[in-house]
Amino acid sequence: xxxxxxxxxxxxxxxxxxxxxxxxxxxxxxxxxxxxxxxxxxxxxxxxxxxxxxxxxxxxxxxxxxxxxxxxxxxxxxxxxxxxxxxxxxxxxxxxxxxxxxxxxxxxxxxxxxxxxxxxxxxxxxxxxxxxxxxxxxxxxxxx
Numbered sequence: 001x002x003x004x005x006x007x008x009x010x011x012x013x014x015x016x017x018x019x020x021x022x023x024x025x026x027x028x029x030x031x032x033x034x035x036x037x038x039x040x041x042x043x044x045x046x047x048x049x050x051x052x053x054x055x056x057x058x059x060x061x062x063x064x065x066x067x068x069x070x071x072x073x074x075x076x077x078x079x080x081x082x083x084x085x086x087x088x089x090x091x092x093x094x095x096x097x098x099x100x101x102x103x104x105x106x107x108x109x110x111x112x113x114x115x116x117x118x119x120x121x122x123x124x125x126x127x128x129x130x131x132x133x134x135x136x137x138x139x140x141x142x143x144x
Contacts, residue, residue, distance in 0.1 A: 033056075
């Protein structure tokens with residue numbers, strides 16, 4: 001078993017290291033403000049099925065905020081798998097969904113769900129986070 005705090009921090013670092021592997025285009029000179037990961041897993045099943053939505057809220061220097069989708073590295077996925085296995089080894093049920101939010105200032109949050117994973121349950125077109133950028137910008141305006 002791993003130290004949970006160390007494993008979470010290692011996972012956060014691996015996710016942050018993944019953000020420049022963008023789905024469309026190049027990372028360029030963007031700076032990120034928040035990273036969001038929705039990781040679904042049935043790793044306790046024989047076929048080890050996973051599904052990921054990962055994006056950052058970022059902007060080019062002096063530009064507008066945008067949502068930039070990226071691919072999680074193998075290392076980041078392995079870290080998430082280790083968290084799941086460690087939690088199970090301590091007597092918890094296998095989680096099916098892990099939501100991770102990482103803030104630019106270093107704060108991060110992991111939330112786990114044990115419900116049926118949305119995409120892996122057949123909902124391939126997942127639009128639940130589609131308007132996240134607008135939500136984020138509203139949250140940011142309300143804080144100031």
